[in-house]
Amino acid sequence: MKEFDHWDEQEHADLTEDEKQILDDLGLQGSTRRKFLKQVSAASLSLWAASTFSSTLLAHPMKETPTKPAFLQNEVAVSFSVNGETHQLNLDSRTSLLDALREHLGLTGSKKGCDHGQCGACTVMINGKRKLSCLTLAATCESHEVTTIEGLAKNGNMHPMQQAFLKHDGFQCGYCTPGQICSSVALLKEAEEGEASYVTEDFRKISSNLELSEEEIRERMSGNICRCGAYNNIVQAFREVHSGKEEMPSWEFATEEQMKKAKNA
Ligand code: FES
Ligand code: FES
Known part of the structure:
Protein backbone atom coordinates (compact mmCIF):
# COMPACT_ATOMS: atom_id res chain seq x y z
CA MET A 1 0.00 0.00 0.00
CA LYS A 2 2.89 2.26 0.82
CA GLU A 3 4.10 1.95 -2.72
CA PHE A 4 0.66 3.02 -4.01
CA ASP A 5 0.59 6.02 -1.65
CA HIS A 6 3.95 6.94 -3.04
CA TRP A 7 2.39 6.83 -6.50
CA ASP A 8 -0.39 9.18 -5.30
CA GLU A 9 2.10 11.74 -4.14
CA GLN A 10 4.55 11.41 -6.94
CA GLU A 11 2.03 11.10 -9.76
CA HIS A 12 2.69 14.38 -11.53
CA ALA A 13 6.33 14.54 -10.67
CA ASP A 14 7.05 11.09 -12.10
CA LEU A 15 4.94 11.08 -15.23
CA THR A 16 6.24 12.46 -18.47
CA GLU A 17 4.22 15.00 -20.41
CA ASP A 18 3.27 12.29 -22.93
CA GLU A 19 2.01 10.01 -20.17
CA LYS A 20 0.00 12.82 -18.58
CA GLN A 21 -1.46 13.64 -21.96
CA ILE A 22 -2.57 10.03 -22.41
CA LEU A 23 -4.32 10.00 -19.06
CA ASP A 24 -6.02 13.31 -19.93
CA ASP A 25 -7.07 11.95 -23.31
CA LEU A 26 -8.52 8.88 -21.61
CA GLY A 27 -10.55 11.15 -19.34
CA LEU A 28 -8.84 9.74 -16.24
CA GLN A 29 -8.93 12.38 -13.56
CA GLY A 30 -8.91 12.46 -9.76
CA SER A 31 -9.63 9.18 -8.01
CA THR A 32 -10.15 7.26 -11.26
CA ARG A 33 -6.73 8.38 -12.39
CA ARG A 34 -5.15 7.31 -9.09
CA LYS A 35 -6.90 3.94 -9.27
CA PHE A 36 -5.64 3.44 -12.81
CA LEU A 37 -2.10 4.35 -11.81
CA LYS A 38 -2.22 1.83 -9.01
CA GLN A 39 -3.02 -0.88 -11.52
CA VAL A 40 -0.22 -0.20 -13.95
CA SER A 41 3.46 0.05 -13.37
CA ALA A 42 5.36 3.10 -14.47
CA ALA A 43 7.23 0.99 -16.98
CA SER A 44 4.13 -0.34 -18.67
CA LEU A 45 2.60 3.12 -18.85
CA SER A 46 5.77 4.41 -20.50
CA LEU A 47 5.70 1.61 -23.03
CA TRP A 48 2.06 2.19 -23.68
CA ALA A 49 2.68 5.92 -24.08
CA ALA A 50 5.49 5.28 -26.50
CA SER A 51 3.46 2.90 -28.64
CA THR A 52 0.32 5.02 -28.53
CA PHE A 53 2.15 8.20 -29.42
CA SER A 54 4.34 6.69 -32.07
CA SER A 55 1.42 4.92 -33.74
CA THR A 56 -0.61 8.14 -33.61
CA LEU A 57 2.25 10.10 -35.04
CA LEU A 58 2.99 7.54 -37.73
CA ALA A 59 -0.62 6.95 -38.62
CA HIS A 60 -1.57 10.61 -38.71
CA PRO A 61 0.25 11.65 -41.86
CA MET A 62 -1.06 8.56 -43.68
CA LYS A 63 -4.65 9.50 -42.84
CA GLU A 64 -4.06 13.07 -43.80
CA THR A 65 -1.91 12.49 -46.87
CA PRO A 66 -3.73 14.28 -49.67
CA THR A 67 -4.00 12.50 -52.96
CA LYS A 68 -2.75 15.71 -54.54
CA PRO A 69 -0.17 17.44 -52.37
CA ALA A 70 -1.08 21.08 -51.75
CA PHE A 71 2.49 22.12 -52.28
CA LEU A 72 5.08 20.58 -54.57
CA GLN A 73 8.75 21.32 -54.55
CA ASN A 74 10.34 21.85 -57.96
CA GLU A 75 6.99 21.44 -59.63
CA VAL A 76 6.91 20.45 -63.30
CA ALA A 77 3.96 19.86 -65.58
CA VAL A 78 4.33 16.77 -67.72
CA SER A 79 2.04 15.09 -70.19
CA PHE A 80 2.48 11.56 -71.48
CA SER A 81 0.37 8.68 -72.60
CA VAL A 82 0.00 5.58 -70.47
CA ASN A 83 -1.60 2.55 -72.10
CA GLY A 84 -3.13 4.77 -74.77
CA GLU A 85 -4.55 7.39 -72.41
CA THR A 86 -2.98 10.83 -72.13
CA HIS A 87 -2.30 12.08 -68.63
CA GLN A 88 -1.30 15.56 -67.52
CA LEU A 89 0.43 15.59 -64.20
CA ASN A 90 2.01 18.20 -61.98
CA LEU A 91 4.87 16.48 -60.23
CA ASP A 92 7.91 17.16 -58.14
CA SER A 93 10.64 17.13 -60.79
CA ARG A 94 12.38 14.31 -58.86
CA THR A 95 9.42 11.92 -59.17
CA SER A 96 10.35 8.66 -60.84
CA LEU A 97 8.10 7.26 -63.55
CA LEU A 98 7.45 4.30 -61.24
CA ASP A 99 6.13 6.57 -58.48
CA ALA A 100 4.11 8.59 -60.97
CA LEU A 101 2.47 5.39 -62.22
CA ARG A 102 1.88 3.85 -58.82
CA GLU A 103 1.20 6.85 -56.61
CA HIS A 104 -0.37 9.32 -59.01
CA LEU A 105 -2.13 7.15 -61.57
CA GLY A 106 -2.95 4.17 -59.37
CA LEU A 107 -1.27 1.72 -61.78
CA THR A 108 0.31 -0.62 -59.27
CA GLY A 109 1.08 -3.46 -61.70
CA SER A 110 4.68 -2.27 -62.07
CA LYS A 111 6.43 -3.31 -58.90
CA LYS A 112 8.97 -1.52 -56.76
CA GLY A 113 11.46 -4.22 -55.91
CA CYS A 114 14.75 -2.46 -55.25
CA ASP A 115 14.14 1.11 -56.52
CA HIS A 116 17.80 1.04 -57.59
CA GLY A 117 17.73 -0.42 -61.09
CA GLN A 118 18.85 -3.85 -59.97
CA CYS A 119 15.85 -6.18 -60.08
CA GLY A 120 13.75 -5.31 -63.15
CA ALA A 121 10.42 -5.57 -61.29
CA CYS A 122 9.53 -2.04 -62.43
CA THR A 123 10.14 -2.65 -66.15
CA VAL A 124 7.72 -0.84 -68.47
CA MET A 125 7.94 0.07 -72.13
CA ILE A 126 8.56 3.60 -73.28
CA ASN A 127 7.91 4.03 -77.00
CA GLY A 128 8.20 0.25 -77.29
CA LYS A 129 11.59 -0.03 -75.58
CA ARG A 130 11.94 -1.63 -72.17
CA LYS A 131 12.98 0.75 -69.42
CA LEU A 132 13.39 0.61 -65.68
CA SER A 133 10.74 2.99 -64.45
CA CYS A 134 12.45 3.41 -61.06
CA LEU A 135 15.45 4.97 -62.82
CA THR A 136 13.41 7.09 -65.22
CA LEU A 137 12.32 10.55 -64.19
CA ALA A 138 8.68 11.10 -65.06
CA ALA A 139 9.59 14.59 -66.24
CA THR A 140 11.65 13.08 -69.06
CA CYS A 141 8.62 11.24 -70.44
CA GLU A 142 6.98 14.30 -71.97
CA SER A 143 4.95 13.23 -75.04
CA HIS A 144 6.17 9.63 -74.75
CA GLU A 145 4.06 6.52 -74.89
CA VAL A 146 4.34 4.37 -71.80
CA THR A 147 2.99 0.84 -71.72
CA THR A 148 2.64 -0.99 -68.45
CA ILE A 149 1.47 -4.52 -67.70
CA GLU A 150 -2.07 -3.13 -67.34
CA GLY A 151 -2.00 -2.07 -71.00
CA LEU A 152 -1.02 -5.37 -72.62
CA ALA A 153 -4.40 -7.09 -72.72
CA LYS A 154 -6.68 -5.93 -75.53
CA ASN A 155 -10.48 -6.17 -75.50
CA GLY A 156 -10.37 -8.51 -72.54
CA ASN A 157 -7.87 -10.85 -74.21
CA MET A 158 -4.48 -11.36 -72.66
CA HIS A 159 -1.37 -10.64 -74.67
CA PRO A 160 0.12 -13.89 -76.06
CA MET A 161 3.07 -13.45 -73.69
CA GLN A 162 0.72 -13.28 -70.71
CA GLN A 163 -1.02 -16.43 -71.92
CA ALA A 164 2.32 -18.19 -72.38
CA PHE A 165 3.45 -17.27 -68.86
CA LEU A 166 0.25 -18.79 -67.53
CA LYS A 167 0.52 -21.88 -69.69
CA HIS A 168 4.17 -22.53 -68.81
CA ASP A 169 3.86 -21.57 -65.15
CA GLY A 170 6.39 -18.76 -65.58
CA PHE A 171 5.99 -17.51 -62.03
CA GLN A 172 5.44 -18.49 -58.45
CA CYS A 173 4.76 -15.49 -56.19
CA GLY A 174 4.22 -13.27 -59.22
CA TYR A 175 6.08 -10.25 -57.89
CA GLN A 180 9.29 -10.11 -66.79
CA ILE A 181 6.33 -9.92 -69.18
CA CYS A 182 6.96 -6.29 -70.21
CA SER A 183 10.61 -7.14 -70.75
CA SER A 184 9.71 -10.21 -72.84
CA VAL A 185 7.25 -8.29 -75.00
CA ALA A 186 9.86 -5.60 -75.73
CA LEU A 187 12.45 -8.31 -76.37
CA LEU A 188 10.29 -9.76 -79.16
CA LYS A 189 10.58 -6.40 -80.91
CA GLU A 190 14.34 -6.22 -80.27
CA ALA A 191 14.71 -9.61 -81.98
CA GLU A 192 12.55 -8.46 -84.89
CA GLU A 193 14.73 -5.40 -85.31
CA GLY A 194 17.96 -7.39 -85.07
CA GLU A 195 19.43 -5.74 -81.98
CA ALA A 196 22.68 -7.26 -80.72
CA SER A 197 23.36 -8.41 -77.18
CA TYR A 198 26.42 -9.15 -75.09
CA VAL A 199 26.48 -12.76 -76.30
CA THR A 200 25.94 -12.03 -80.01
CA GLU A 201 29.00 -13.62 -81.60
CA ASP A 202 29.31 -11.80 -84.88
CA PHE A 203 27.89 -8.32 -85.20
CA ARG A 204 28.47 -8.36 -88.95
CA LYS A 205 26.10 -11.27 -89.37
CA ILE A 206 23.29 -9.76 -87.37
CA SER A 207 20.03 -9.39 -89.25
CA SER A 208 16.42 -8.58 -88.54
CA ASN A 209 14.01 -11.26 -87.31
CA LEU A 210 16.59 -12.92 -85.13
CA GLU A 211 15.89 -16.37 -83.83
CA LEU A 212 17.10 -16.12 -80.29
CA SER A 213 18.90 -19.07 -78.76
CA GLU A 214 18.30 -20.02 -75.13
CA GLU A 215 21.63 -18.41 -74.26
CA GLU A 216 20.54 -15.18 -75.97
CA ILE A 217 17.19 -15.18 -74.18
CA ARG A 218 18.79 -15.77 -70.80
CA GLU A 219 21.35 -13.04 -71.39
CA ARG A 220 18.82 -10.52 -72.66
CA MET A 221 16.43 -11.22 -69.78
CA SER A 222 19.20 -11.16 -67.18
CA GLY A 223 18.12 -7.74 -65.89
CA ASN A 224 14.88 -9.27 -64.62
CA ILE A 225 15.52 -11.13 -61.41
CA CYS A 226 13.13 -13.80 -60.18
CA ARG A 227 13.65 -14.70 -56.54
CA CYS A 228 11.36 -17.69 -56.97
CA GLY A 229 13.67 -19.03 -59.67
CA ALA A 230 11.03 -19.52 -62.36
CA TYR A 231 13.66 -18.94 -65.07
CA ASN A 232 13.27 -22.23 -66.95
CA ASN A 233 9.55 -21.69 -67.34
CA ILE A 234 9.98 -18.03 -68.28
CA VAL A 235 12.42 -18.98 -71.06
CA GLN A 236 10.02 -21.67 -72.25
CA ALA A 237 7.12 -19.19 -72.33
CA PHE A 238 9.23 -16.67 -74.24
CA ARG A 239 10.44 -19.27 -76.76
CA GLU A 240 6.89 -20.36 -77.53
CA VAL A 241 5.75 -16.83 -78.38
CA HIS A 242 9.01 -16.00 -80.15
CA SER A 243 9.10 -19.10 -82.36
CA GLY A 244 5.36 -19.57 -82.72
CA LYS A 245 5.93 -23.28 -82.09
CA GLU A 246 4.65 -25.18 -79.12
CA GLU A 247 7.38 -25.51 -76.52
CA MET A 248 7.71 -28.50 -74.32
CA PRO A 249 9.67 -28.62 -71.10
CA SER A 250 13.29 -29.59 -71.69
CA TRP A 251 13.20 -31.74 -68.54
CA GLU A 252 11.30 -34.97 -67.97
CA PHE A 253 9.74 -36.62 -64.97
CA ALA A 254 11.89 -39.41 -63.57
CA THR A 255 10.82 -42.94 -64.51
CA GLU A 256 9.90 -45.43 -61.79
CA GLU A 257 13.16 -47.20 -62.46
CA GLN A 258 15.15 -44.00 -61.93
CA MET A 259 13.18 -43.22 -58.76
CA LYS A 260 14.00 -46.65 -57.34
CA LYS A 261 17.65 -46.23 -58.21
CA ALA A 262 17.75 -42.85 -56.54
CA LYS A 263 16.11 -44.26 -53.38
CA ASN A 264 18.61 -47.08 -53.11
CA ALA A 265 21.63 -44.96 -53.85
S1 FES B 1 12.51 -1.51 -58.77
FE1 FES B 1 13.39 -0.81 -60.60
S2 FES B 1 14.98 -2.19 -60.98
FE2 FES B 1 14.23 -2.82 -59.07
S1 FES C 1 7.74 -15.32 -59.42
FE1 FES C 1 8.38 -14.74 -57.43
S2 FES C 1 10.00 -13.40 -57.81
FE2 FES C 1 9.55 -14.19 -59.74
Whole structure:
Protein backbone atom coordinates (compact mmCIF):
# COMPACT_ATOMS: atom_id res chain seq x y z
CA MET A 1 0.00 0.00 0.00
CA LYS A 2 2.89 2.26 0.82
CA GLU A 3 4.10 1.95 -2.72
CA PHE A 4 0.66 3.02 -4.01
CA ASP A 5 0.59 6.02 -1.65
CA HIS A 6 3.95 6.94 -3.04
CA TRP A 7 2.39 6.83 -6.50
CA ASP A 8 -0.39 9.18 -5.30
CA GLU A 9 2.10 11.74 -4.14
CA GLN A 10 4.55 11.41 -6.94
CA GLU A 11 2.03 11.10 -9.76
CA HIS A 12 2.69 14.38 -11.53
CA ALA A 13 6.33 14.54 -10.67
CA ASP A 14 7.05 11.09 -12.10
CA LEU A 15 4.94 11.08 -15.23
CA THR A 16 6.24 12.46 -18.47
CA GLU A 17 4.22 15.00 -20.41
CA ASP A 18 3.27 12.29 -22.93
CA GLU A 19 2.01 10.01 -20.17
CA LYS A 20 0.00 12.82 -18.58
CA GLN A 21 -1.46 13.64 -21.96
CA ILE A 22 -2.57 10.03 -22.41
CA LEU A 23 -4.32 10.00 -19.06
CA ASP A 24 -6.02 13.31 -19.93
CA ASP A 25 -7.07 11.95 -23.31
CA LEU A 26 -8.52 8.88 -21.61
CA GLY A 27 -10.55 11.15 -19.34
CA LEU A 28 -8.84 9.74 -16.24
CA GLN A 29 -8.93 12.38 -13.56
CA GLY A 30 -8.91 12.46 -9.76
CA SER A 31 -9.63 9.18 -8.01
CA THR A 32 -10.15 7.26 -11.26
CA ARG A 33 -6.73 8.38 -12.39
CA ARG A 34 -5.15 7.31 -9.09
CA LYS A 35 -6.90 3.94 -9.27
CA PHE A 36 -5.64 3.44 -12.81
CA LEU A 37 -2.10 4.35 -11.81
CA LYS A 38 -2.22 1.83 -9.01
CA GLN A 39 -3.02 -0.88 -11.52
CA VAL A 40 -0.22 -0.20 -13.95
CA SER A 41 3.46 0.05 -13.37
CA ALA A 42 5.36 3.10 -14.47
CA ALA A 43 7.23 0.99 -16.98
CA SER A 44 4.13 -0.34 -18.67
CA LEU A 45 2.60 3.12 -18.85
CA SER A 46 5.77 4.41 -20.50
CA LEU A 47 5.70 1.61 -23.03
CA TRP A 48 2.06 2.19 -23.68
CA ALA A 49 2.68 5.92 -24.08
CA ALA A 50 5.49 5.28 -26.50
CA SER A 51 3.46 2.90 -28.64
CA THR A 52 0.32 5.02 -28.53
CA PHE A 53 2.15 8.20 -29.42
CA SER A 54 4.34 6.69 -32.07
CA SER A 55 1.42 4.92 -33.74
CA THR A 56 -0.61 8.14 -33.61
CA LEU A 57 2.25 10.10 -35.04
CA LEU A 58 2.99 7.54 -37.73
CA ALA A 59 -0.62 6.95 -38.62
CA HIS A 60 -1.57 10.61 -38.71
CA PRO A 61 0.25 11.65 -41.86
CA MET A 62 -1.06 8.56 -43.68
CA LYS A 63 -4.65 9.50 -42.84
CA GLU A 64 -4.06 13.07 -43.80
CA THR A 65 -1.91 12.49 -46.87
CA PRO A 66 -3.73 14.28 -49.67
CA THR A 67 -4.00 12.50 -52.96
CA LYS A 68 -2.75 15.71 -54.54
CA PRO A 69 -0.17 17.44 -52.37
CA ALA A 70 -1.08 21.08 -51.75
CA PHE A 71 2.49 22.12 -52.28
CA LEU A 72 5.08 20.58 -54.57
CA GLN A 73 8.75 21.32 -54.55
CA ASN A 74 10.34 21.85 -57.96
CA GLU A 75 6.99 21.44 -59.63
CA VAL A 76 6.91 20.45 -63.30
CA ALA A 77 3.96 19.86 -65.58
CA VAL A 78 4.33 16.77 -67.72
CA SER A 79 2.04 15.09 -70.19
CA PHE A 80 2.48 11.56 -71.48
CA SER A 81 0.37 8.68 -72.60
CA VAL A 82 0.00 5.58 -70.47
CA ASN A 83 -1.60 2.55 -72.10
CA GLY A 84 -3.13 4.77 -74.77
CA GLU A 85 -4.55 7.39 -72.41
CA THR A 86 -2.98 10.83 -72.13
CA HIS A 87 -2.30 12.08 -68.63
CA GLN A 88 -1.30 15.56 -67.52
CA LEU A 89 0.43 15.59 -64.20
CA ASN A 90 2.01 18.20 -61.98
CA LEU A 91 4.87 16.48 -60.23
CA ASP A 92 7.91 17.16 -58.14
CA SER A 93 10.64 17.13 -60.79
CA ARG A 94 12.38 14.31 -58.86
CA THR A 95 9.42 11.92 -59.17
CA SER A 96 10.35 8.66 -60.84
CA LEU A 97 8.10 7.26 -63.55
CA LEU A 98 7.45 4.30 -61.24
CA ASP A 99 6.13 6.57 -58.48
CA ALA A 100 4.11 8.59 -60.97
CA LEU A 101 2.47 5.39 -62.22
CA ARG A 102 1.88 3.85 -58.82
CA GLU A 103 1.20 6.85 -56.61
CA HIS A 104 -0.37 9.32 -59.01
CA LEU A 105 -2.13 7.15 -61.57
CA GLY A 106 -2.95 4.17 -59.37
CA LEU A 107 -1.27 1.72 -61.78
CA THR A 108 0.31 -0.62 -59.27
CA GLY A 109 1.08 -3.46 -61.70
CA SER A 110 4.68 -2.27 -62.07
CA LYS A 111 6.43 -3.31 -58.90
CA LYS A 112 8.97 -1.52 -56.76
CA GLY A 113 11.46 -4.22 -55.91
CA CYS A 114 14.75 -2.46 -55.25
CA ASP A 115 14.14 1.11 -56.52
CA HIS A 116 17.80 1.04 -57.59
CA GLY A 117 17.73 -0.42 -61.09
CA GLN A 118 18.85 -3.85 -59.97
CA CYS A 119 15.85 -6.18 -60.08
CA GLY A 120 13.75 -5.31 -63.15
CA ALA A 121 10.42 -5.57 -61.29
CA CYS A 122 9.53 -2.04 -62.43
CA THR A 123 10.14 -2.65 -66.15
CA VAL A 124 7.72 -0.84 -68.47
CA MET A 125 7.94 0.07 -72.13
CA ILE A 126 8.56 3.60 -73.28
CA ASN A 127 7.91 4.03 -77.00
CA GLY A 128 8.20 0.25 -77.29
CA LYS A 129 11.59 -0.03 -75.58
CA ARG A 130 11.94 -1.63 -72.17
CA LYS A 131 12.98 0.75 -69.42
CA LEU A 132 13.39 0.61 -65.68
CA SER A 133 10.74 2.99 -64.45
CA CYS A 134 12.45 3.41 -61.06
CA LEU A 135 15.45 4.97 -62.82
CA THR A 136 13.41 7.09 -65.22
CA LEU A 137 12.32 10.55 -64.19
CA ALA A 138 8.68 11.10 -65.06
CA ALA A 139 9.59 14.59 -66.24
CA THR A 140 11.65 13.08 -69.06
CA CYS A 141 8.62 11.24 -70.44
CA GLU A 142 6.98 14.30 -71.97
CA SER A 143 4.95 13.23 -75.04
CA HIS A 144 6.17 9.63 -74.75
CA GLU A 145 4.06 6.52 -74.89
CA VAL A 146 4.34 4.37 -71.80
CA THR A 147 2.99 0.84 -71.72
CA THR A 148 2.64 -0.99 -68.45
CA ILE A 149 1.47 -4.52 -67.70
CA GLU A 150 -2.07 -3.13 -67.34
CA GLY A 151 -2.00 -2.07 -71.00
CA LEU A 152 -1.02 -5.37 -72.62
CA ALA A 153 -4.40 -7.09 -72.72
CA LYS A 154 -6.68 -5.93 -75.53
CA ASN A 155 -10.48 -6.17 -75.50
CA GLY A 156 -10.37 -8.51 -72.54
CA ASN A 157 -7.87 -10.85 -74.21
CA MET A 158 -4.48 -11.36 -72.66
CA HIS A 159 -1.37 -10.64 -74.67
CA PRO A 160 0.12 -13.89 -76.06
CA MET A 161 3.07 -13.45 -73.69
CA GLN A 162 0.72 -13.28 -70.71
CA GLN A 163 -1.02 -16.43 -71.92
CA ALA A 164 2.32 -18.19 -72.38
CA PHE A 165 3.45 -17.27 -68.86
CA LEU A 166 0.25 -18.79 -67.53
CA LYS A 167 0.52 -21.88 -69.69
CA HIS A 168 4.17 -22.53 -68.81
CA ASP A 169 3.86 -21.57 -65.15
CA GLY A 170 6.39 -18.76 -65.58
CA PHE A 171 5.99 -17.51 -62.03
CA GLN A 172 5.44 -18.49 -58.45
CA CYS A 173 4.76 -15.49 -56.19
CA GLY A 174 4.22 -13.27 -59.22
CA TYR A 175 6.08 -10.25 -57.89
CA CYS A 176 8.59 -10.07 -60.72
CA THR A 177 6.07 -11.16 -63.36
CA PRO A 178 4.80 -7.78 -64.63
CA GLY A 179 8.42 -6.74 -65.23
CA GLN A 180 9.29 -10.11 -66.79
CA ILE A 181 6.33 -9.92 -69.18
CA CYS A 182 6.96 -6.29 -70.21
CA SER A 183 10.61 -7.14 -70.75
CA SER A 184 9.71 -10.21 -72.84
CA VAL A 185 7.25 -8.29 -75.00
CA ALA A 186 9.86 -5.60 -75.73
CA LEU A 187 12.45 -8.31 -76.37
CA LEU A 188 10.29 -9.76 -79.16
CA LYS A 189 10.58 -6.40 -80.91
CA GLU A 190 14.34 -6.22 -80.27
CA ALA A 191 14.71 -9.61 -81.98
CA GLU A 192 12.55 -8.46 -84.89
CA GLU A 193 14.73 -5.40 -85.31
CA GLY A 194 17.96 -7.39 -85.07
CA GLU A 195 19.43 -5.74 -81.98
CA ALA A 196 22.68 -7.26 -80.72
CA SER A 197 23.36 -8.41 -77.18
CA TYR A 198 26.42 -9.15 -75.09
CA VAL A 199 26.48 -12.76 -76.30
CA THR A 200 25.94 -12.03 -80.01
CA GLU A 201 29.00 -13.62 -81.60
CA ASP A 202 29.31 -11.80 -84.88
CA PHE A 203 27.89 -8.32 -85.20
CA ARG A 204 28.47 -8.36 -88.95
CA LYS A 205 26.10 -11.27 -89.37
CA ILE A 206 23.29 -9.76 -87.37
CA SER A 207 20.03 -9.39 -89.25
CA SER A 208 16.42 -8.58 -88.54
CA ASN A 209 14.01 -11.26 -87.31
CA LEU A 210 16.59 -12.92 -85.13
CA GLU A 211 15.89 -16.37 -83.83
CA LEU A 212 17.10 -16.12 -80.29
CA SER A 213 18.90 -19.07 -78.76
CA GLU A 214 18.30 -20.02 -75.13
CA GLU A 215 21.63 -18.41 -74.26
CA GLU A 216 20.54 -15.18 -75.97
CA ILE A 217 17.19 -15.18 -74.18
CA ARG A 218 18.79 -15.77 -70.80
CA GLU A 219 21.35 -13.04 -71.39
CA ARG A 220 18.82 -10.52 -72.66
CA MET A 221 16.43 -11.22 -69.78
CA SER A 222 19.20 -11.16 -67.18
CA GLY A 223 18.12 -7.74 -65.89
CA ASN A 224 14.88 -9.27 -64.62
CA ILE A 225 15.52 -11.13 -61.41
CA CYS A 226 13.13 -13.80 -60.18
CA ARG A 227 13.65 -14.70 -56.54
CA CYS A 228 11.36 -17.69 -56.97
CA GLY A 229 13.67 -19.03 -59.67
CA ALA A 230 11.03 -19.52 -62.36
CA TYR A 231 13.66 -18.94 -65.07
CA ASN A 232 13.27 -22.23 -66.95
CA ASN A 233 9.55 -21.69 -67.34
CA ILE A 234 9.98 -18.03 -68.28
CA VAL A 235 12.42 -18.98 -71.06
CA GLN A 236 10.02 -21.67 -72.25
CA ALA A 237 7.12 -19.19 -72.33
CA PHE A 238 9.23 -16.67 -74.24
CA ARG A 239 10.44 -19.27 -76.76
CA GLU A 240 6.89 -20.36 -77.53
CA VAL A 241 5.75 -16.83 -78.38
CA HIS A 242 9.01 -16.00 -80.15
CA SER A 243 9.10 -19.10 -82.36
CA GLY A 244 5.36 -19.57 -82.72
CA LYS A 245 5.93 -23.28 -82.09
CA GLU A 246 4.65 -25.18 -79.12
CA GLU A 247 7.38 -25.51 -76.52
CA MET A 248 7.71 -28.50 -74.32
CA PRO A 249 9.67 -28.62 -71.10
CA SER A 250 13.29 -29.59 -71.69
CA TRP A 251 13.20 -31.74 -68.54
CA GLU A 252 11.30 -34.97 -67.97
CA PHE A 253 9.74 -36.62 -64.97
CA ALA A 254 11.89 -39.41 -63.57
CA THR A 255 10.82 -42.94 -64.51
CA GLU A 256 9.90 -45.43 -61.79
CA GLU A 257 13.16 -47.20 -62.46
CA GLN A 258 15.15 -44.00 -61.93
CA MET A 259 13.18 -43.22 -58.76
CA LYS A 260 14.00 -46.65 -57.34
CA LYS A 261 17.65 -46.23 -58.21
CA ALA A 262 17.75 -42.85 -56.54
CA LYS A 263 16.11 -44.26 -53.38
CA ASN A 264 18.61 -47.08 -53.11
CA ALA A 265 21.63 -44.96 -53.85
S1 FES B 1 12.51 -1.51 -58.77
FE1 FES B 1 13.39 -0.81 -60.60
S2 FES B 1 14.98 -2.19 -60.98
FE2 FES B 1 14.23 -2.82 -59.07
S1 FES C 1 7.74 -15.32 -59.42
FE1 FES C 1 8.38 -14.74 -57.43
S2 FES C 1 10.00 -13.40 -57.81
FE2 FES C 1 9.55 -14.19 -59.74
